[in-house]
Amino acid sequence: MQERSGARLLVDRIWPRGVSRADLKIDDWIKEAAPSTSLRKWFGHDPRRWTGFQIRYRAELDANPDAVAHCLRWCGKGPVVLLYSAKDCNHNQAVVLRDCLADALAGESGT
Numbered sequence: 001m002q003e004r005s006g007a008r009l010l011v012d013r014i015w016p017r018g019v020s021r022a023d024l025k026i027d028d029w030i031k032e033a034a035p036s037t038s039l040r041k042w043f044g045h046d047p048r049r050w051t052g053f054q055i056r057y058r059a060e061l062d063a064n065p066d067a068v069a070h071c072l073r074w075c076g077k078g079p080v081v082l083l084y085s086a087k088d089c090n091h092n093q094a095v096v097l098r099d100c101l102a103d104a105l106a107g108e109s110g111t
Helices: 037-043 047-062 065-077 093-109
Strands: 007-010 080-083
Touching: 007 065, 037 047, 047 065, 047 093, 065 080, 065 093, 080 093
Parallel strands: 007 080
Antiparallel strands: none
């Protein structure tokens, strides 16, 4: 059995296709921290749109401090694992959200 490396947070707006809730074993599903449906559709997991996606998604996160705060509360309890259903591990919302949370945590610590 693999040891857990932190709280498992699903940060997709829709449930991953073909995965049962029992198999995913999440601690929380934070839909509000996911990109809007319109942004997700615009991005379409096209790496050529990555820079624009990052800018637009950060703006959505800035406009939704409650969702970010929800994630930060989990971060305050210990390590977190951000779960997503995209196949591309370098160009997805979890990467942007991770950076946003890291920036917020660095600001809290004064670094």
